[in-house]
Amino acid sequence: GENVEQHPSTLSVQEGDSAVIKCTYSDSASNYFPWYKQELGKRPQLIIDIRSNVGEKKDQRIAVTLNKTAKHFSLHITETQPEDSAVYFCAARGSTLGRLYFGRGTQLTVWP
Amino acid sequence: GAVVSQHPSRVICKSGTSVKIECRSLDFQATTMFWYRQFPKQSLMLMATSNEGSKATYEQGVEKDKFLINHASLTLSTLTVTSAHPEDSSFYICSASPIAGGGNEQFFGPGTRLTVL
Numbered sequence: 001g002e003n004v005e006q007h008p009s010t011l012s013v014q015e016g017d018s019a020v021i022k023c024t025y026s027d028s029a030s031n032y033f034p035w036y037k038q039e040l041g042k043r044p045q046l047i048i049d050i051r052s053n054v055g056e057k058k059d060q061r062i063a064v065t066l067n068k069t070a071k072h073f074s075l076h077i078t079e080t081q082p083e084d085s086a087v088y089f090c091a092a093r094g095s096t097l098g099r100l101y102f103g104r105g106t107q108l109t110v111w112p
Numbered sequence: 113g114a115v116v117s118q119h120p121s122r123v124i125c126k127s128g129t130s131v132k133i134e135c136r137s138l139d140f141q142a143t144t145m146f147w148y149r150q151f152p153k154q155s156l157m158l159m160a161t162s163n164e165g166s167k168a169t170y171e172q173g174v175e176k177d178k179f180l181i182n183h184a185s186l187t188l189s190t191l192t193v194t195s196a197h198p199e200d201s202s203f204y205i206c207s208a209s210p211i212a213g214g215g216n217e218q219f220f221g222p223g224t225r226l227t228v229l
Contacts, residue, residue: 034218043223044205049216051216093216098209100158102156
């Protein structure tokens, strides 16, 4: 099955700085890579996703890049704000039943 | 947008009792729904994949007789934790993929906090 690794597990940045979270996956057949933001005690919220036929996608301060050859994808948040503080999960959709394989999560803290 | 609801949001029960959690897609139909369990400061762990009209597919290590899943319609899946014990206390979250979206995006319910005394 698919194996998704996520780094770092914690990330602290100053307000206004950029934050980068990286994930790798093992199954070359995986074709969909979403990123979720989860605040404490709440549901994961989809913030951006990318499909395997695209190398980069951007939505305002958030961008995701995908390198299929190296089997890694990254989340980039620019001009971070304190409200960006949360746990971020990457995921890869494997070839089985459409299920998602999640990384372990990154606790992002943005200091004012 | 696609909305998924869960009920109840929070439940406290005595050890040995059964608890049913409902997951509903409110504005879309979903052939497949997923049930996850999340312990504090950990990632989402997939328990089972729920398919409308057929048996659920359970992940390795998840007891199908303990975690009963019924996907009665294209908008409703239920998870019943039978004979709950304190170690079953966790945050249970469902997700669903709209049929119309080709099954890519998954939208999560708000979760159910289960506490077993």
